[in-house]
Amino acid sequence: MKIEVGTIITPSSIKDNVTIKTKYGKGELYIETVVYPGFSDAHAHPQVVDVGKPRRWKNSYEWLKYRRLRVDETKVRKDSFLSSKLARATYILSLLEGATLIVVTGNIEANLNAAKSLGVHPRIVLTPTIMEKDGWLSIKEFIQYFFKNYALWNGYWSPGIFVHSLGLTSPNIIREAYYVAEKLGVPLALHLSEGITEVDKLTRILNTSKANVIAVHCISEPKECFKITRGIVHCPSSNLYLFEETVKEIDYISALGSDWPLVTGGIYSTYKMAVDIHGPNLNLLRKASYGGYKLFGVKWYGDFIGFDEPLEKVISGKAKLPCYVFVKEKPIVIERSIKNLGLNYEEAKRIVRESVKEALEKYPI
Numbered sequence: 001m002k003i004e005v006g007t008i009i010t011p012s013s014i015k016d017n018v019t020i021k022t023k024y025g026k027g028e029l030y031i032e033t034v035v036y037p038g039f040s041d042a043h044a045h046p047q048v049v050d051v052g053k054p055r056r057w058k059n060s061y062e063w064l065k066y067r068r069l070r071v072d073e074t075k076v077r078k079d080s081f082l083s084s085k086l087a088r089a090t091y092i093l094s095l096l097e098g099a100t101l102i103v104v105t106g107n108i109e110a111n112l113n114a115a116k117s118l119g120v121h122p123r124i125v126l127t128p129t130i131m132e133k134d135g136w137l138s139i140k141e142f143i144q145y146f147f148k149n150y151a152l153w154n155g156y157w158s159p160g161i162f163v164h165s166l167g168l169t170s171p172n173i174i175r176e177a178y179y180v181a182e183k184l185g186v187p188l189a190l191h192l193s194e195g196i197t198e199v200d201k202l203t204r205i206l207n208t209s210k211a212n213v214i215a216v217h218c219i220s221e222p223k224e225c226f227k228i229t230r231g232i233v234h235c236p237s238s239n240l241y242l243f244e245e246t247v248k249e250i251d252y253i254s255a256l257g258s259d260w261p262l263v264t265g266g267i268y269s270t271y272k273m274a275v276d277i278h279g280p281n282l283n284l285l286r287k288a289s290y291g292g293y294k295l296f297g298v299k300w301y302g303d304f305i306g307f308d309e310p311l312e313k314v315i316s317g318k319a320k321l322p323c324y325v326f327v328k329e330k331p332i333v334i335e336r337s338i339k340n341l342g343l344n345y346e347e348a349k350r351i352v353r354e355s356v357k358e359a360l361e362k363y364p365i
């Protein structure tokens with residue numbers, strides 16, 4: 001396919017009147033603005049369907065302890081069929097919001113099977129959550145899973161590890177996960193400093209002043225988190241929902257994460273919220289696009305999204321949804337509809353609502 005582009009923004013340049021040729025797709029196309037790579041959702045929990053009422057929680061641990069959920073999360077996560085359904089809804093919504101990369105935690109088999117059964121999805125980094133609790137993966141199980149799926153790790157799919165947090169994961173498990181991630185050369189992410197200062201504890205546990213980890217949230221000490229980690233994933237929607245507070249300085253943000261895509265929306269919704277907080281900013285758009293790729297070390301060739309509005313409108317988050325989404329040069333979304341599935345955004349939102357409703361009704365508390 002031959003695409004004439006009005007303006008293209010890449011990690012290092014902005015150019016006008018550019019032609020892109022893709023291996024897949026036929027004919028010719030004009031796109032006013034192309035963001036290359038597309039949006040990267042650097043942190044998403046596809047199986048989260050309820051988060052309790054918004055309240056000004058002190059920190060994530062207080063929220064996890066006292067929140068009143070309407071649904072039994074453990075049962076949802078253990079239900080592979082339902083978990084897959086929720087992951088499918090997440091991928092569909094994400095594609096239509098312009099995600100060409102998504103990093104998912106939660107039920108890893110379900111997240112994997114959902115993508116396989118859909119056939120179309122953004123590039124995926126699968127980061128199973130490691131915890132010493134029923135229903136979560138152990139380090140040993142992660143290693144087995146890593147080698148069992150070894151043929152899959154081709155950049156379209158990538159492996160990673162997620163340890164929940166310093167408060168809910170023992171120091172030994174964190175150290176073990178860190179060691180295994182380094183050995184296997186996979187990224188390691190964790191929730192950090194979410195309403196509580198944890199940088200000192202992390203440096204003590206890992207015995208280093210510069211940890212090769214990706215930190216998620218970091219609202220309490222963004223500067224310190226940024227300094228000692230590989231980078232910060234900023235999740236403005238969940239931060240504001242739980243704490244009425246979020247990272248303010250754009251310099252400390254490496255990428256954006258939707259966190260709860262089925263509850264608060266996908267990555268374009270997250271970008272819009274970030275623009276409301278930080279103001280329209282070209283740098284912010286690049287963090288929302290290239291940021292996640294860089295953090296998780298994912299290739300981005302052939303991943304881009306097209307808007308039928310000028311770049312200024314895209315930067316300001318005021319443009320309509322992207323009309324085109326290409327992943328690995330393949331046109332996945334055409335004129336705001338997923339080509340293979342014939343789904344538009346309204347239908348995707350209906351699928352999200354129905355899947356969430358099913359989870360709430362099946363496993364109520």
Ligand SMILES: [Zn+2]
Nearest residue numbers: 043045191259
């Ligand atoms: Zn999270």
